[in-house]
Amino acid sequence: MTSEAPGHCQCSCGEVEFPTPADPLFRMVCHCTICQRFNEATYADVVVYSAKNVQAPPAGKVTFDTYRPPPNVQRGRCGHCGKPALEVLAVPMLPNLVMIPRDNFPADAVLPDPSAHIFYESRVADAADAAPKYEGYWRSQLAFGRCLFTSLFRS
Numbered sequence: 656m657t658s659e660a661p662g663h664c665q666c667s668c669g670e671v672e673f674p675t676p677a678d679p680l681f682r683m684v685c686h687c688t689i690c691q692r693f694n695e696a697t698y699a700d701v702v703v704y705s706a707k708n709v710q711a712p713p714a715g716k717v718t719f720d721t722y723r724p725p726p727n728v729q730r731g732r733c734g735h736c737g738k739p740a741l742e743v744l745a746v747p748m749l750p751n752l753v754m755i756p757r758d759n760f761p762a763d764a765v766l767p768d769p770s771a772h773i774f775y776e777s778r779v780a781d782a783a784d785a786a787p788k789y790e791g792y793w794r795s796q797l798a799f800g801r802c803l804f805t806s807l808f809r810s
């Protein structure tokens with residue numbers, strides 16, 4: 656077990672693999688129906704990075720879709736296995752963010768615990784952890800923003 660940030664991530668088939676050399680900002684579990692659909696799972700467990708700290712995969716390897724603007728989230732799947740590879744979030748006035756599914760990192764990667772569960776009202780099942788749970792669009796958006804600001808000003 657190492658205490659270093661995970662240096663790279665990859666989709667389930669390995670076709671989309673890219674470096675994540677810096678520490679992530681935070682980790683978040685989203686229970687919204689779009690994340691459920693995108694991940695073909697009951698929720699999305701994502702690790703959030705500043706876009707400048709991620710070397711995005713070459714164009715053409717990832718197929719991007721916008722499910723619903725705003726917020727402006729581009730959700731990218733691997734063109735080969737079709738599994739989620741990364742999501743790019745552009746927020747006005749803030750650094751662009753990249754969200755990567757937790758499962759795209761090695762099982763033993765050292766990652767932060769989830770800071771919050773958002774859109775908890777659409778959950779398929781209760782979460783067992785102690786992270787705060789937020790329901791509703793605006794409360795969930797605010798919780799995301801608070802995690803972002805806390806992590807940006809932590810250092």
Ligand SMILES: [Zn+2]
Nearest residue numbers: 666668733736
């Ligand atoms: Zn793949």
Ligand SMILES: [Zn+2]
Nearest residue numbers: 685686687690
């Ligand atoms: Zn979501």
